[in-house]
Amino acid sequence: MIRGLIFDLDNTLVDSGLDFDAMRREMGLPAGLAILEAIDRLPRAEAGRCREILHRRELEGAARATLLPGAAELLADLRRRGLHLAIATRNSKQVTEATLERLGIEVELVLTRDCGPIKPDPWPVLHACQCWGVQPGEVAVVGDYRFDIECGRAAGAKTVLLTHDASPHEHPNREGADLVLSSLADYPRLLAWVAEQ
Ligand SMILES: [Mg+2]
Incomplete structure (x- = not known):
């Protein structure tokens, strides 16, 4: 789950x-x-x-910065379902907070490069799990880059890769992600997958 x-x-x-x-x-x-x-x-x-x-x-x-298609709808839906939500980014605290505020994105936990070890290190995922009192196997990491997937896999989390328009060679073996989507515009598939786990 x-x-x-x-x-x-x-x-x-x-x-x-x-x-x-x-x-x-x-x-x-x-x-x-x-x-x-x-x-x-x-x-x-x-x-x-x-x-x-x-x-x-x-x-x-x-x-x-602009919100990508599907992002706001997905976050709202996940929030309604009572799921914990975090952002883990290699960006700085100042820039991340400015972006989130400007776009009206709210999540429980925001982990930036000013907080601790950065992706691909598993720390952001392990830290979020500790904050939430859940096991790494009970969370999913969603990202567009191999560092996102490596971080999630190293922590023992489930992983979702967004490929956008990348050619297949950019993501060999789809980085070993559990689910691959082209983008969050496809968020109903992500919601269905979350419900199945
Ligand atoms: Mg990225």
């Missing part, structure tokens, strides 16, 4: 128009690297410059 859901934010619930490839180019980082981890490995001055670029671009994203 699913008693709680933990959602990724960017490109799952909201579209912030963040272009990570453009960010890496501006920072001088190689394509494909995970940005936060790459910044942590830079010399201090260089890391500071990159964090400023990241912060500026994330704030710009928060200011233009």
Whole structure:
């Protein structure tokens, strides 16, 4: 039985128009690297410059973010069913709170990179389970990136991958997710799956 859901934010619930490839180019980082981890490995001055670029671009994203189709309806329905809801994001607390407030998204628990270890570490899921008094197997992680699914699987949670328009090679073996949807516009399928677990 699913008693709680933990959602990724960017490109799952909201579209912030963040272009990570453009960010890496501006920072001088190689394509494909995970940005936060790459910044942590830079010399201090260089890391500071990159964090400023990241912060500026994330704030710009928060200011233009829009809810993705299905997100509001899904959250409202899950809330009516009495399920616990959390957001776990690699974004910062400031930017996340600005985005949620602007779009009127309310969930019980918001875990950002300022709270603890970030995805793909299982910490956000384990922490949410602890807060809710539920087992990891009783929650589902919903996200659009392999880190979301890796985080959920490492915690022992169920996982839902949103593929959007990604080509199949972007998600080898669908990352091992328990359910794959193209987007939250398909939320009735997600609700049916939640009810079946
Ligand atoms: Mg995402």
